Amino acid sequence: MTSNNNPVIRSLLETDLYKFTMWQALFNSAYNDNETEYRFVCRRPPSMPLAALKDEVVREVEHLCSLTFQEDELDYLRSLRYMKSSFVDFLSIFRLQRRFIRIEGNGDALEIVARGPQVHIMFFEIFVLAIVGELHARRWPQEEALAEGRRRLAEKIAQLKDFAPEAAAAQDLAPFVFFDFGTRRRFSRAWHEEVVETLMAEVPQFFKGTSNVYLAKKHGLTPMGTMAHEYLQTFQAVRDVPLRYFQKAALDAWNDTYRGDLGIALTDVVGMDAFLRDFDLRDAKLFDGLRHDSGDPVEWGEKALAHYAKLRIDARTKRLVFSDGLTVQKSISLWRHFAGRAQTGFGIGTHLTNDFGPSYPALEIVMKLVRCNDRPVAKLSDSPGKTICDDETFLAYLRSVFNKPA
The missing domain is CATH 3.20.140.10 (nicotinate phosphoribosyltransferase)
Incomplete structure (x- = not known):
């Protein structure tokens, strides 16, 4: 520490x-x-x-x-x-x-x-x-908190190792992968790095990246992330963009910059239903997938799959990224629900980098x-x-x- x-x-x-x-x-x-x-x-x-x-x-x-x-x-x-x-x-x-x-x-x-x-x-x-x-x-008392954090991290790793045979059996059809999304609410810089190093050592078959650019650089991990709410919200208040079309303007500007890279779109700035009304065939083909960050994740995912089906796009070529209040167990449960129907990914935040029990609330x-x-x-x-x-x-x-x- x-x-x-x-x-x-x-x-x-x-x-x-x-x-x-x-x-x-x-x-x-x-x-x-x-x-x-x-x-x-x-x-x-x-x-x-x-x-x-x-x-x-x-x-x-x-x-x-x-x-x-x-x-x-x-x-x-x-x-x-x-x-x-x-x-x-x-x-x-x-x-x-x-x-x-x-x-x-x-x-x-x-x-x-x-x-x-x-x-x-x-x-x-x-x-x-x-x-x-x-x-x-x-x-907080540091040694007591860290002891509890390490105990809880060990439990998560045990969950993942117990799940490993099931995941391996479906590896070719639907690989299970998760990422660290915990910078913003981490317990500390040192603990964040300890978590990342531990996951790299213990479950490398599942742990595939981090949103933290410093840790990605230091440990040779893939830096993960595309856009957050602020990006789309900005287009609610820029010149020449009518409010009704702010999502389209934001997605178009993104495509102009990245030309096919970084293709995971955030869906919940004005809700999933409103997003899908704007997410037309062109966008659905250009973007690699969608990110969930509010509302019921199963309902959200089913709406995404139905939208791809309506546009005659094979959802198995697209990725659904879940990132709202995830735990290891919730991620596994969502994978089980959507496995084989779309690619999935799970960005886990506070549950990884600031889970120290009720005595030390994040x-x-x-x-x-x-x-x-x-x-x-x-x-x-x-x-x-x-x-x-x-x-x-x-x-x-x-x-x-x-x-x-x-």
Whole structure:
């Protein structure tokens, strides 16, 4: 375990791949001048007041703003075939700016707001979440927590090894693969790496990658990720794009940038039904698959398969990626349901990197885009409690445009 005096973030690669891929798509688009606001939210009351962390968070963010990309990091990004030289050249001179982020205590709550050019401030998100999460976790008795975390990780590995004969029997038809999606809510930097190293050693036949670019580079893993909600939400508030067509505009801009790479589309910004109305034959052929992040996963998957069938596309050539609150057992259950009907993949987050039992609860924190170009944006989630918007009038209008009930 690292010393509490060590900075939480020590490399600008210590973030999720989709921060780079969304950043590049916007950087290379006609919408690279967006002015935006991102806001930190704790969805569930924490066990201790987060405002107590304010001074430490300030120090960590100031350290973060001193970091730059190193030459070997830039070389690694250039080695990813979908990263463009012009974007990596921009990263070579990039540094996060402290003036764009405000950190304050508000009663017991911690208030963090980033405002400024989107192609600058969108990069704060994962770092801020990892900083707050680790500073919070440092308040727990470390050795006791880590002992419980290791015990729980061993149980997960035992589950996977028990499942291995069943998976092996179906390997040719429907391989079971999962990825680490746990950077944003991890217990600590050191624990995150221990989890990844343990999974690589114990279940390499199943563990195939990580969203964390630093760990992917260090351990020779595949960096995983495409887009998040903020990317599609941005197109709710850009010039020349009618609200009704924001999803189409976002998908078109993605295809213009990646030309067939990174082909997993996120479906739940305004709900699966509204997404599928926009996901036409062209998109269904161009994109390799879809990612689930809210609502009932079985119902979602069945809708995806029915949509492919309607378009006369063999769903076995497409991938369904599940990433909403997954556990190992839930992932196995979903694999059993969809095996042989589509390719699958499972992005497991908090259950891998911050599962320490009820005595050490993980924070339920997000940092979301709430305004773009002085206009509100929103996510109409298929899961209760995940809808995010600070403007009820816009929320009602968005629901009416996409015929989604409150």
